[in-house]
Amino acid sequence: MNPKVSVYRTAHFNSAHRLHVPEWSEAENQRVFGLCNNPSFHGHNYELHVKVTGEVDPVTGYVIDMKVLKQIIEEEVSSKFDHRNLNLDTEEFKNLNPTAENIGVVIWNKLKKRLPEQYELQVRLYETPRNYIEFNG
Amino acid sequence: MNPKVSVYRTAHFNSAHRLHVPEWSEAENQRVFGLCNNPSFHGHNYELHVKVTGEVDPVTGYVIDMKVLKQIIEEEVSSKFDHRNLNLDTEEFKNLNPTAENIGVVIWNKLKKRLPEQYELQVRLYETPRNYIEFNG
Amino acid sequence: MNPKVSVYRTAHFNSAHRLHVPEWSEAENQRVFGLCNNPSFHGHNYELHVKVTGEVDPVTGYVIDMKVLKQIIEEEVSSKFDHRNLNLDTEEFKNLNPTAENIGVVIWNKLKKRLPEQYELQVRLYETPRNYIEFNG
Amino acid sequence: MNPKVSVYRTAHFNSAHRLHVPEWSEAENQRVFGLCNNPSFHGHNYELHVKVTGEVDPVTGYVIDMKVLKQIIEEEVSSKFDHRNLNLDTEEFKNLNPTAENIGVVIWNKLKKRLPEQYELQVRLYETPRNYIEFNG
Amino acid sequence: MNPKVSVYRTAHFNSAHRLHVPEWSEAENQRVFGLCNNPSFHGHNYELHVKVTGEVDPVTGYVIDMKVLKQIIEEEVSSKFDHRNLNLDTEEFKNLNPTAENIGVVIWNKLKKRLPEQYELQVRLYETPRNYIEFNG
Amino acid sequence: MNPKVSVYRTAHFNSAHRLHVPEWSEAENQRVFGLCNNPSFHGHNYELHVKVTGEVDPVTGYVIDMKVLKQIIEEEVSSKFDHRNLNLDTEEFKNLNPTAENIGVVIWNKLKKRLPEQYELQVRLYETPRNYIEFNG
Numbered sequence: 001m002n003p004k005v006s007v008y009r010t011a012h013f014n015s016a017h018r019l020h021v022p023e024w025s026e027a028e029n030q031r032v033f034g035l036c037n038n039p040s041f042h043g044h045n046y047e048l049h050v051k052v053t054g055e056v057d058p059v060t061g062y063v064i065d066m067k068v069l070k071q072i073i074e075e076e077v078s079s080k081f082d083h084r085n086l087n088l089d090t091e092e093f094k095n096l097n098p099t100a101e102n103i104g105v106v107i108w109n110k111l112k113k114r115l116p117e118q119y120e121l122q123v124r125l126y127e128t129p130r131n132y133i134e135f136n137g
Numbered sequence: 138m139n140p141k142v143s144v145y146r147t148a149h150f151n152s153a154h155r156l157h158v159p160e161w162s163e164a165e166n167q168r169v170f171g172l173c174n175n176p177s178f179h180g181h182n183y184e185l186h187v188k189v190t191g192e193v194d195p196v197t198g199y200v201i202d203m204k205v206l207k208q209i210i211e212e213e214v215s216s217k218f219d220h221r222n223l224n225l226d227t228e229e230f231k232n233l234n235p236t237a238e239n240i241g242v243v244i245w246n247k248l249k250k251r252l253p254e255q256y257e258l259q260v261r262l263y264e265t266p267r268n269y270i271e272f273n274g
Numbered sequence: 275m276n277p278k279v280s281v282y283r284t285a286h287f288n289s290a291h292r293l294h295v296p297e298w299s300e301a302e303n304q305r306v307f308g309l310c311n312n313p314s315f316h317g318h319n320y321e322l323h324v325k326v327t328g329e330v331d332p333v334t335g336y337v338i339d340m341k342v343l344k345q346i347i348e349e350e351v352s353s354k355f356d357h358r359n360l361n362l363d364t365e366e367f368k369n370l371n372p373t374a375e376n377i378g379v380v381i382w383n384k385l386k387k388r389l390p391e392q393y394e395l396q397v398r399l400y401e402t403p404r405n406y407i408e409f410n411g
Numbered sequence: 412m413n414p415k416v417s418v419y420r421t422a423h424f425n426s427a428h429r430l431h432v433p434e435w436s437e438a439e440n441q442r443v444f445g446l447c448n449n450p451s452f453h454g455h456n457y458e459l460h461v462k463v464t465g466e467v468d469p470v471t472g473y474v475i476d477m478k479v480l481k482q483i484i485e486e487e488v489s490s491k492f493d494h495r496n497l498n499l500d501t502e503e504f505k506n507l508n509p510t511a512e513n514i515g516v517v518i519w520n521k522l523k524k525r526l527p528e529q530y531e532l533q534v535r536l537y538e539t540p541r542n543y544i545e546f547n548g
Numbered sequence: 549m550n551p552k553v554s555v556y557r558t559a560h561f562n563s564a565h566r567l568h569v570p571e572w573s574e575a576e577n578q579r580v581f582g583l584c585n586n587p588s589f590h591g592h593n594y595e596l597h598v599k600v601t602g603e604v605d606p607v608t609g610y611v612i613d614m615k616v617l618k619q620i621i622e623e624e625v626s627s628k629f630d631h632r633n634l635n636l637d638t639e640e641f642k643n644l645n646p647t648a649e650n651i652g653v654v655i656w657n658k659l660k661k662r663l664p665e666q667y668e669l670q671v672r673l674y675e676t677p678r679n680y681i682e683f684n685g
Numbered sequence: 686m687n688p689k690v691s692v693y694r695t696a697h698f699n700s701a702h703r704l705h706v707p708e709w710s711e712a713e714n715q716r717v718f719g720l721c722n723n724p725s726f727h728g729h730n731y732e733l734h735v736k737v738t739g740e741v742d743p744v745t746g747y748v749i750d751m752k753v754l755k756q757i758i759e760e761e762v763s764s765k766f767d768h769r770n771l772n773l774d775t776e777e778f779k780n781l782n783p784t785a786e787n788i789g790v791v792i793w794n795k796l797k798k799r800l801p802e803q804y805e806l807q808v809r810l811y812e813t814p815r816n817y818i819e820f821n822g
Contacts, residue, residue, distance in 0.1 A: 142818055142820045145819070
């Protein structure tokens with residue numbers, strides 16, 4: 001069997017967002033989300049690390065062509081979220097609170113659909129250098 | 138004479154903003170600012186490096202008490218800009234385009250007023266790890 | 275079932291320490307710990323990454339409230355170890371050699387007690403950017 | 412049982428390389444490897460993170476003596492690959508395409524042989540800060 | 549007068565090179581350049597920080613349009629040096645030793661020609677995170 | 686004239702220290718230095734960036750041989766301060782408060798004596814990633 005290796009590719013997008021549960025009162029939103037509930041939004045430089053695990057092709061020495069992976073991330077994530085307001089400008093977060101956790105799960109689902117079956121996928125998303133999340137599906 | 142040393146203190150704030158010149162047409166704004174003109178805003182993790190230059194006090198070995206500098210930055214910058222929309226939530230950028238350059242100049246002016254005369258001040262502001270600005274007054 | 279996501283929060287503390295086994299001779303301590311055995315101590319900027327894994331709450335979109343996690347880390351770690359001498363000023367390392375491994379295990383145990391049962395916990399501790407450890411319990 | 416902890420040690424080496432499958436035509440090599448196929452080579456600052464997992468020795472508080480681990484990495488990796496052309500100057504990549512995946516597997520095998528049986532080993536290799544790989548054996 | 553601000557833009561290129569003075573003996577080259585003289589080359593991930601200083605335009609709030617600066621760097625530097633062998637594949641270093649110092653001066657000259665007169669230019673070039681150079685013209 | 690370029694070399698040392706003015710009362714020391722006055726010391730991973738400015742040698746393309754600069758830093762700084770207690774183990778800080786400012790000035794003076802006349806010298810010292818100082822002589 002060929003060795004199973006993980007390859008990582010990074011990307012980034014700069015977005016505005018607001019944490020808010022519409023079913024809750026303003027007071028409840030304030031209590032739980034604090035400054036992140038600011039109605040006029042705030043924003044982040046999101047840094048994304050995509051990890052794809054699979055067997056190394058014995059001829060090329062590649063797990064996956066990084067140019068292809070880069071292109072998929074560009075199409076599914078950067079072109080959709082970069083310089084956007086996640087709450088207002090995207091379908092994905094119209095009815096889903098754009099916490100780092102939810103953004104990570106959404107990205108994982110979008111990338112998973114584009115990758116051949118044999119690959120395992122992990123997504124790590126830095127909201128700031130001090131807060132980040134990881135999702136393995 | 139005592140040695141003249143520069144001390145740096147970092148801070149950060151996460152804000153939404155939009156680049157826009159109200160006197161211009163939408164087309165002109167689009168042409169110059171591109172994605173940064175998105176009417177529903179985008180955002181950044183701004184990283185601020187404040188540099189204060191002065192003589193080292195021969196007794197304490199300090200140029201300035203870092204606890205004091207940290208407090209001034211907190212009061213003048215972080216508490217005003219963090220988790221805010223620069224265009225909508227701040228007086229400073231109601232009529233000033235919140236480019237990194239302008240944010241840097243605004244911060245420099247705010248900090249300069251709070252520092253004793255003898256200090257020189259420089260502000261470096263990272264909009265992203267790949268784009269940053271520096272202002273010396 | 276809700277997606278299971280890991281959230282990370284970072285913290286830091288600056289401490290003095292000395293590696294030393296009291297049952298050993300000075301020569302043996304020197305041989306094993308080298309410069310780290312210096313009797314007048316040396317020190318580090320410890321960087322701590324705390325990873326908490328659990329289900330995403332379908333209403334809030336949070337695994338855990340980061341303000342709560344931040345507060346627990348502050349109470350259990352930073353307020354106890356920051357600007358302290360680990361060997362002299364803490365109960366935990368009075369009789370335990372403060373290697374990065376042992377510090378990591380101690381922190382894991384302190385945080386684990388404060389977290390609700392359903393969460394998995396991992397601690398990563400950077401002694402320097404070039405030496406770090408990880409503990410999963 | 413003693414706690415099982417992972418310790419990490421970093422190293423780096425600066426090498427030239429070229430991605431190339433000799434059985435393929437130039438056109439095919441170009442199509443798959445693009446700029447990385449440049450016949451006169453290009454290069455990278457490789458950053459290596461070696462993770463060794465084992466029980467903490469209850470006397471020393473060490474999983475493994477970092478000075479020993481550092482020495483093994485120096486002998487097996489840095490002294491062989493640093494300031495070398497991987498394709499031309501090393502036995503390992505004479506007949507193996509020096510992709511990050513293959514370099515990681517080669518390093519893992521070289522280090523594994525030098526470590527006592529009881530340790531688990533993981534190798535992470537950064538080809539650039541934006542592309543990296545991980546191998547667990 | 550408008551405030552004078554510096555803006556920075558980063559770029560990167562991955563190249564092979566060799567330090568060598570053709571007029572010298574092999575022994576002299578070895579003595580001065582050591583491993584960097586390896587005849588089959590080694591390589592680096594060069595990180596470039598371009599600093600442009602000028603007045604802030606009172607309408608746009610820009611010193612220079614970053615999209616323009618990014619394009620100039622792409623045309624003059626990245627497209628020429630990335631994934632190239634500096635000694636073999638570039639005109640600039642056919643007869644000039646590609647030390648970090650010389651690469652920095654060459655890049656400064658190439659960028660300077662493309663920038664309007666009123667701007668001051670500084671180039672910082674990281675050969676590794678531990679060795680870097682700066683040139684102001 | 687040959688171009689004047691700055692070259693940087695980094696180093697690091699891990700030390701314990703305590704900020705304290707012996708002429709002052711405990712209360713006064715506490716008020717000014719806070720936690721940094723802890724009598725049993727705390728510590729840091731100091732990161733040092735040494736900047737040397739001079740003309741590029743037209744033959745070698747070097748401002749200064751980095752191997753020589755690295756050796757001078759090793760002899761004057763790392764071998765003296767690494768894994769030491771600055772207050773107890775060094776002559777330099779027996780009677781000088783080891784603030785980052787004072788450490789920077791001491792290092793500058795030690796390095797300046799070892800460098801040929803024609804070079805300008807700057808020292809930047811990171812006490813933490815968030816607090817650092819710079820000294821130009």
